[in-house]
Structure formats: structure tokens, C-alpha cells
Amino acid sequence: MDCLFCKIVAGEIPAHKVYEDDKFIAFLDIKPVNPGHALIIPKAHYRNLFDMPSDLMSELGPLIKKIALAVKEATKAEGINIGWNNEPAAGQLIYHSHTHIMPRFVGDGFEHWHGKTEPTSEEFAKLATDIKKNLLES
Numbered sequence: 001m002d003c004l005f006c007k008i009v010a011g012e013i014p015a016h017k018v019y020e021d022d023k024f025i026a027f028l029d030i031k032p033v034n035p036g037h038a039l040i041i042p043k044a045h046y047r048n049l050f051d052m053p054s055d056l057m058s059e060l061g062p063l064i065k066k067i068a069l070a071v072k073e074a075t076k077a078e079g080i081n082i083g084w085n086n087e088p089a090a091g092q093l094i095y096h097s098h099t100h101i102m103p104r105f106v107g108d109g110f111e112h113w114h115g116k117t118e119p120t121s122e123e124f125a126k127l128a129t130d131i132k133k134n135l136l137e138s
């Protein structure tokens with residue numbers, strides 16, 4: 001498979017690895033938002049969040065915290081963003097699931113995405129209802 005991140009897992013392409021276990025690796029993003037920006041990826045190939053099995057997701061959660069704390073300490077970051085781009089509309093560029101751990105500093109200029117739209121209270125209520133209807137058992 002012609003996948004950049006599978007090649008990193010296989011050791012065919014070098015990366016600055018910061019963590020490895022039997023199911024995941026983490027390495028530094030080559031185009032960091034701030035220095036120390038790391039990516040956590042499953043060793044097995046999944047496109048993104050949507051096709052990752054739930055048991056793997058439950059192992060990823062604690063690992064996100066572990067890496068985020070290590071990045072925060074190492075970079076003396078004042079905050080950490082966790083990012084996950086799923087599908088092109090959300091800015092996904094590499095189609096091998098990856099979670100961004102992004103160190104943040106006050107005034108670093110990285111734009112926040114909150115507050116770009118202003119749904120009415122009726123729209124909020126309909127959205128909440130529609131999302132609850134679509135919750136999947138997994």
C-alpha cells in the first residue's frame with residue numbers, strides 16, 4: 001500500500017519517533033503548528049476515526065493523555081490542542097488515521113475554530129435531536 005504513515009511504521013521512511021508499542025507509534029509532525037507537535041497513529045492501517053475499531057480507540061484515549069503530558073512538559077507549552085481531521089472536508093491530508101498533539105502558547109496566532117456560525121435555538125435543538133438519533137452502538 002502506498003501510504004506514507006505505513007512506511008513510517010515499517011521503518012522505510014524516517015521519523016522522529018517519540019513513542020512506540022505493539023499497536024501505536026507517535027512521532028513529530030514535519031510541519032508543526034509549534035515545535036513538539038506530535039502525531040499518534042495506529043500501526044495497522046485505518047483511514048481515519050470512522051473505521052477504527054472501538055477496542056483500539058479505548059487504548060488510544062490514555063495514550064493521547066500520556067503523549068500530551070510529555071509534549072507539554074518537554075516544550076513548556078501553556079496548553080495543548082488535540083486534533084483529528086477526518087475526511088477531506090475536515091482537512092485530512094494523509095489517509096492513515098492520526099491524532100494531532102499540538103503544543104500551544106498564549107498569542108501564538110494559531111487560529112481557533114470556535115464561533116464561526118450562529119445557529120438559532122431551534123437549530124441547536126434539532127441538531128441535538130438528530131445527533132442523539134444517530135448515536136451508534138459500538
Ligand SMILES: [Zn+2]
Pocket residue numbers: 003004005006007044045046095096
Ligand atoms: Zn497506512
